[in-house]
Amino acid sequence: MNDQVLLQARGVRKSFGSIEVLKGIDLDVRQGQVVALIGASGSGKTTFLRCVNLLEEHDGGDILLDGEPIGYRVDGGRRRRLSEVKVSAQRARIGMVFQSFNLFPHLTAEGNVMLGLTKVLGKSKAEAREIAGHWLDRVGLGERRAHYPYQLSGGQQQRVAIARAVAMQPRLLLFDEVTSALDPELVAEVLGVMKSLAESGMTMLLVSHEMLFVREVSNHVVFMDQGKVAQAGTPKEVFFQPQSERLKSFLGRFHGLFG
Numbered sequence: 001m002n003d004q005v006l007l008q009a010r011g012v013r014k015s016f017g018s019i020e021v022l023k024g025i026d027l028d029v030r031q032g033q034v035v036a037l038i039g040a041s042g043s044g045k046t047t048f049l050r051c052v053n054l055l056e057e058h059d060g061g062d063i064l065l066d067g068e069p070i071g072y073r074v075d076g077g078r079r080r081r082l083s084e085v086k087v088s089a090q091r092a093r094i095g096m097v098f099q100s101f102n103l104f105p106h107l108t109a110e111g112n113v114m115l116g117l118t119k120v121l122g123k124s125k126a127e128a129r130e131i132a133g134h135w136l137d138r139v140g141l142g143e144r145r146a147h148y149p150y151q152l153s154g155g156q157q158q159r160v161a162i163a164r165a166v167a168m169q170p171r172l173l174l175f176d177e178v179t180s181a182l183d184p185e186l187v188a189e190v191l192g193v194m195k196s197l198a199e200s201g202m203t204m205l206l207v208s209h210e211m212l213f214v215r216e217v218s219n220h221v222v223f224m225d226q227g228k229v230a231q232a233g234t235p236k237e238v239f240f241q242p243q244s245e246r247l248k249s250f251l252g253r254f255h256g257l258f259g
């Protein structure tokens with residue numbers, strides 16, 4: 001793992017109406033790192049990921065990817081929102097996988113993976129098909145490339161969604177509770193794919209309630225509480241040396257997993 005900071009968030013703020021949901025988030029993701037965001041419902045985890053991926057515009061602070069501000073440029077000391085074309089180009093460097101798989105129902109598994117490759121990256125159909133085949137193989141679905149989403153299980157659909165995101169060769173992959181909509185017996189296959197991506201050096205920022213997975217796979221854990229980073233550190237520090245009653249009580253929900 002090298003030490004280069006890929007994603008740097010400093011003092012990120014976001015309000016919806018009069019409610020401030022992110023109250024100054026500082027967070028670094030280094031190249032090759034797996035960073036896990038944990039925290040209670042409503043603490044702002046999804047909102048933070050959506051700001052990183054430009055699905056929401058943050059109101060204050062900075063989000064830098066490879067040192068470049070996300071979503072705006074600075075012009076004569078003032079911020080100017082980037083054009084949609086530039087925003088799309090930035091977004092293409094960040095992949096996101098959601099809880100709901102968001103596959104296109106009228107496209108096969110292969111078609112879903114190919115779409116961004118042809119439409120966004122401008123690859124030929126032949127090349128896109130080859131890349132899609134490679135990644136569908138990697139997630140264990142090479143045999144099902146011609147299947148439509150309705151012919152696939154939830155776990156298989158989610159693996160297609162992961163193949164689709166990673167095929168774009170993003171600098172950073174975001175995962176938002178990608179196993180929470182799955183039946184318990186399908187969770188492991190998706191976590192297995194994520195683990196193998198992590199081991200192959202993919203930089204990942206993920207929100208997950210799968211604490212065993214987080215403990216095993218992540219390098220850095222960030223506990224968010226009411227729109228702030230309440231504690232951050234190695235999985236060992238955060239899970240076994242909680243510094244606040246709120247983190248203790250949050251961890252307590254996971255059935256004594258953390259002693």
Ligand SMILES: Nc1ncnc2c1ncn2[C@@H]1O[C@H](COP(=O)(O)OP(=O)(O)OP(=O)(O)O)[C@@H](O)[C@H]1O
Nearest residue numbers: 016017021039040041042043044045046047048177
């Ligand atoms: N588009 C929106 N408009 C208004 N309020 C919003 C919007 N999106 C999120 N919120 C509010 O922001 C707060 C943080 O929501 P967010 O979805 O980021 O939490 P979360 O940590 O992801 O929670 P969960 O674990 O339930 O997914 C919540 O109080 C939520 O109601």
Ligand SMILES: [Mg+2]
Nearest residue numbers: 045046047176
């Ligand atoms: Mg959420």
